[in-house]
Amino acid sequence: MTEVSMTVNGSAVSAKIEDRTLLVDFLRDHLKLTGTHVGCDTSQCGACLVHVNGQAMKSCTMLALSAGGTRVTTIEGVAGDDLHPMQKAFNDNHGLQCGFCTPGMVMSGIDMVTRYKAEGKTLDEAAIRHELEGNICRCTGYHNIVKSIQEAAGKM
Amino acid sequence: MYETTYHKAGNVAEAASLLAAAEDGQLLAGGQTLIPTMKARLAAPSDLVDISGASDMRGITVNVSAVTIGAMMTHAEVAANADLFAICPALSNLAARIGDPAVRNRGTLGGSLANNDPAADYPAAMLSLDATVVTNTREIAADAFFTGLFETALAEGEIITGVSFTAPGKAAYQKFPNPASRYAMCGVFVSVGPSGPRVAVTGAGADGVFRATEIETALQAKLDPHAIDKVSLDAKAMLSDLHGDGAYRANLVKVMTKRAVAALD
Numbered sequence: 001m002t003e004v005s006m007t008v009n010g011s012a013v014s015a016k017i018e019d020r021t022l023l024v025d026f027l028r029d030h031l032k033l034t035g036t037h038v039g040c041d042t043s044q045c046g047a048c049l050v051h052v053n054g055q056a057m058k059s060c061t062m063l064a065l066s067a068g069g070t071r072v073t074t075i076e077g078v079a080g081d082d083l084h085p086m087q088k089a090f091n092d093n094h095g096l097q098c099g100f101c102t103p104g105m106v107m108s109g110i111d112m113v114t115r116y117k118a119e120g121k122t123l124d125e126a127a128i129r130h131e132l133e134g135n136i137c138r139c140t141g142y143h144n145i146v147k148s149i150q151e152a153a154g155k156m
Numbered sequence: 157m158y159e160t161t162y163h164k165a166g167n168v169a170e171a172a173s174l175l176a177a178a179e180d181g182q183l184l185a186g187g188q189t190l191i192p193t194m195k196a197r198l199a200a201p202s203d204l205v206d207i208s209g210a211s212d213m214r215g216i217t218v219n220v221s222a223v224t225i226g227a228m229m230t231h232a233e234v235a236a237n238a239d240l241f242a243i244c245p246a247l248s249n250l251a252a253r254i255g256d257p258a259v260r261n262r263g264t265l266g267g268s269l270a271n272n273d274p275a276a277d278y279p280a281a282m283l284s285l286d287a288t289v290v291t292n293t294r295e296i297a298a299d300a301f302f303t304g305l306f307e308t309a310l311a312e313g314e315i316i317t318g319v320s321f322t323a324p325g326k327a328a329y330q331k332f333p334n335p336a337s338r339y340a341m342c343g344v345f346v347s348v349g350p351s352g353p354r355v356a357v358t359g360a361g362a363d364g365v366f367r368a369t370e371i372e373t374a375l376q377a378k379l380d381p382h383a384i385d386k387v388s389l390d391a392k393a394m395l396s397d398l399h400g401d402g403a404y405r406a407n408l409v410k411v412m413t414k415r416a417v418a419a420l421d
C-alpha cells in the first residue's frame with residue numbers, strides 16, 4: 001500500500017492504495033466518480049478517457065501512482081453551472097444512444113477542440129474522425145458524435 | 157493484475173539500481189503495452205520502475221543533420237517537434253499516426269523499441285535510418301538491435317536512453333493499417349542517404365522488422381517506384397494470419413514501397 005495524492009476536478013485528494021491500482025479504479029472505487037467508464041480490457045475503447053495535466057489519457061492504462069501529483073479532470077469536472085458546450089452539443093445533436101461511450105467521447109471531443117485551437121488548425125469532419133480513432137461506440141454509427149463535436153467546436 | 161511494487165526513478169542511474177535491487181523488476185515507460193499485458197496477467201513483474209520522470213531520458217536535439225531523441229519522448233512529443241519536422245518529416249508523420257491521441261500522449265520511443273512488436277512503426281524507421289540505439293551501457297546499431305518477434309539485443313536490466321541518427325536527404329513512411337487495431341499490416345520506411353536507399357519493413361515479416369535488400373538494390377539502380385516492378389519477395393518469409401496470408405503481404409510490401417518512393421521528401 002502506498003499513499004497517493006493528486007488534484008481531481010479541482011479538489012486535492014489523497015488515499016492509501018495498492019500499488020497495482022489503475023487510475024480508473026481509483027477514480028471509480030475510491031472517489032466514487034463513476035462517470036468514467038470501463039468498456040474494454042485492451043486499451044482500445046476510450047470509455048475511460050480523462051485529462052491528466054490537460055492531456056487526454058486512458059485511465060485504464062495508467063497506474064494511479066503514476067498520476068501522483070498531477071491534475072486530473074473527469075467528465076464530472078467539465079460542467080460549470082451549465083453543461084459544458086461539448087455536453088450540450090451531444091444533447092442537442094442526439095450524439096448518444098446508450099450513453100456508455102459518451103463520457104470518453106466528450107472528454108476526447110474537448111481535448112481535440114482545445115488542441116486544434118491552440119495549434120491554429122481547422123478541425124473539419126475528416127480531422128474529427130481521425131482524432132476519434134481511440135473512441136469506440138457500439139450504438140450511434142458515429143455520425144451524430146461527429147456532428148456534436150463539430151457544433152461544439154464553433155462554441156468553445 | 158497481479159500485485160506489484162511501484163518505484164519512481166528520477167534518472168537513468170536510479171532506474172538501473174532500482175531494477176538491479178528488484179527480484180523480477182520491469183521498467184514502466186508509457187505503459188501502453190505493459191499495463192494491458194499485466195491486466196491480462198501475461199506479465200507479473202515483482203517491481204515496476206516508472207521512468208516517466210527520468211529527466212535525462214528526454215529531449216530532442218537537431219544539430220545540422222545529427223539527430224538525437226530521448227527514450228522517454230512520447231509519440232505526441234516526437235510528432236510535434238518543429239526541428240525534427242524540418243529535417244526528417246517522415247519520422248514526425250510516423251509518430252503522428254501511432255495508435256490514437258491518448259496512446260500518443262503516453263507511449264514512448266524507448267518503450268516501442270524495447271518491445272519490438274512485429275507490427276510496430278518505430279522499428280522500421282530506426283532500421284531504415286541506420287540509427288544507433290543508445291543504452292545505459294553501450295551503443296547498438298539498429299541492424300543488430302532487432303533480433304526477432306518481440307526480441308532485441310538488450311541484456312537483462314539494460315535501459316534504452318535514446319537514439320541517434322543522421323537525417324537522410326529524403327525519407328518517407330507508408331503504413332497500411334489494420335482496420336481494427338491500427339497497427340501496421342505492412343509499413344515501409346524508405347530513406348535515401350549518402351550510402352544509398354535503405355528500405356525497412358514492419359508488420360509483414362515472419363521474423364519481425366527486416367530490411368528488404370532486393371528492393372534496396374533495385375532502387376539503388378534507379379530511384380523510381382517502377383524500379384521494383386520485377387522484384388519478387390518470398391511469400392514464405394512473410395507473416396501469414398487471419399488478416400492476410402504471406403502472398404498478400406509480399407505484394408503489400410511492394411505496393412507500400414512504391415507509395416513511399418513516390419512520396420520521398
Ligand SMILES: Cc1cc2nc3c(=O)[nH]c(=O)nc-3n(C[C@H](O)[C@H](O)[C@H](O)COP(=O)(O)OP(=O)(O)OC[C@H]3O[C@@H](n4cnc5c(N)ncnc54)[C@H](O)[C@@H]3O)c2cc1C
Binds near residue numbers: 253271
Ligand atoms: C490502442 C493502442 C494502439 C496502438 N497502436 C500502435 C501503432 O499503431 N503502432 C505502434 O507502433 N504501436 C502502437 N501501440 C503501442 C504503443 O506505441 C506503445 O506505446 C509502445 O509499444 C510501448 O511504449 P510504452 O512507452 O508504452 O512502453 P511500456 O508499455 O511502458 O513498456 C513496454 C516494454 O518495454 C520496456 N521498456 C520501456 N521503456 C524502456 C527503456 N527505455 N529501456 C528498456 N526497456 C524499456 C518495458 O519494460 C516493457 O517491457 C498501440 C498501443 C495501444 C494501447
Ligand code: FES
Binds near residue numbers: 038039044048058061
Ligand atoms: S476501458 Fe480504457 S480503453 Fe477501454
Ligand code: FES
Binds near residue numbers: 095139
Ligand atoms: S452510445 Fe452506446 S456505445 Fe456509444
